[in-house]
Amino acid sequence: MIRNDMIATDLKKKDFFYELPPELIAQTPSEIRDMSRLLVCDRRTGALEHRRFRDIREYLKPGDVLVINDSKVIPARLYGKKEDSGIDMEVVLLRQHELDTWEVLTRPGRRAKPGTVIIFGDGILRAEVLEVIEGGNRILRFDYDHKETLYAILDKIGNMPLPPYITEKLDDATRYQTVYAREEGSAAAPTAGLHFTEELLSEIREMGIEIAPVMLHVGLGTFRPVKEDNIRDHIMHSEFFTVTEESAEKINRAKQNGGRVIAVGTTSCRVLESASTDDGIVHPMAADTGIFIYPGYTFKAVDALITNFHLPESTLVMLVSAFASKEIVLNAYEEAIKEKYHFFSFGDACFFH
Numbered sequence: 524m525i526r527n528d529m530i531a532t533d534l535k536k537k538d539f540f541y542e543l544p545p546e547l548i549a550q551t552p553s554e555i556r557d558m559s560r561l562l563v564c565d566r567r568t569g570a571l572e573h574r575r576f577r578d579i580r581e582y583l584k585p586g587d588v589l590v591i592n593d594s595k596v597i598p599a600r601l602y603g604k605k606e607d608s609g610i611d612m613e614v615v616l617l618r619q620h621e622l623d624t625w626e627v628l629t630r631p632g633r634r635a636k637p638g639t640v641i642i643f644g645d646g647i648l649r650a651e652v653l654e655v656i657e658g659g660n661r662i663l664r665f666d667y668d669h670k671e672t673l674y675a676i677l678d679k680i681g682n683m684p685l686p687p688y689i690t691e692k693l694d695d696a697t698r699y700q701t702v703y704a705r706e707e708g709s710a711a712a713p714t715a716g717l718h719f720t721e722e723l724l725s726e727i728r729e730m731g732i733e734i735a736p737v738m739l740h741v742g743l744g745t746f747r748p749v750k751e752d753n754i755r756d757h758i759m760h761s762e763f764f765t766v767t768e769e770s771a772e773k774i775n776r777a778k779q780n781g782g783r784v785i786a787v788g789t790t791s792c793r794v795l796e797s798a799s800t801d802d803g804i805v806h807p808m809a810a811d812t813g814i815f816i817y818p819g820y821t822f823k824a825v826d827a828l829i830t831n832f833h834l835p836e837s838t839l840v841m842l843v844s845a846f847a848s849k850e851i852v853l854n855a856y857e858e859a860i861k862e863k864y865h866f867f868s869f870g871d872a873c874f875f876h
């Protein structure tokens with residue numbers, strides 16, 4: 524569906540700005556996952572309803588398919604020291620290139636020149652900077668005792684890579700994972716899925732609704748600020764995704780039988796739109812995607828979207844504004860602010876249908 528609320532040649536970053544009181548940025552997850560609030564929005568009329576997340580069942584119908592991202596967040600933030608000087612260094616793992624070679628963020632970046640060696644966890648993990656790549660990220664090669672996997676070492680010395688707007692300590696690391704997280708590799712959680720419990724998913728299945736997992740390893744590129752005035756000049760970092768044959772069959776069968784394809788989160792949405800052809804058929808594949816969805820985009824596969832509230836002027840609020848319209852989305856956000864919903868990763872949810 525093409526939205527005509529914005530002229531394609533005049534997509535300005537400032538058009539996606541809204542004022543958010545800082546106290547509405549959620550610092551901790553909801554005490555009970557599915558008791559977070561849910562703002563339900565008819566994307567055609569803009570009509571709004573205020574519910575709890577577990578009420579999502581009332582908006583699902585037998586024959587629908589719920590598409591979830593089952594990527595698992597790794598404790599990707601490491602604190603170490605330069606081997607030669609003892610200077611403190613921070614490293615965030617973004618993307619695996621080979622077995623022990625990763626693309627990372629480093630702070631301070633100027634200290635991480637090629638050849639630099641960083642020591643972590645009293646020496647149980649070492650890393651050498653191999654190169655600086657476009658955008659300032661580094662390629663690091665890790666060295667460790669291979670009696671353990673790198674992931675096992677990260678579990679010992681790594682920290683969950685919470686977004687910078689979350690300043691409170693997370694007491695339970697499992698609350699920054701979905702209950703269905705499976706394949707390790709994400710540097711950030713697919714946060715729309717944080718609202719689901721095992722019980723809620725079971726009830727949804729019992730209603731005759733299929734659940735189809737896809738996988739996209741979330742990199743920090745998803746959250747990279749848009750710096751260009753004209754948003755069409757923004758370049759997305761690519762992220763790796765997979766769609767299995769089984770999930771593709773579930774999605775296509777639902778579509779063919781008149782059911783809706785409901786994406787849980789912008790990551791699942793981006794997978795579906797990357798893996799589908801113009802006829803709406805989703806194809807099994809393993810590939811990279813740098814898809815950037817903004818108003819004017821024609822959706823091929825997604826019929827409804829469950830998502831959190833996103834940062835002003837972010838690529839994610841632009842994606843949602845393509846699915847509904849900018850006016851409807853910003854009006855929904857204005858209502859959510861008035862009703863004191865909580866925003867961002869640990870915040871409340873929206874359902875656009």
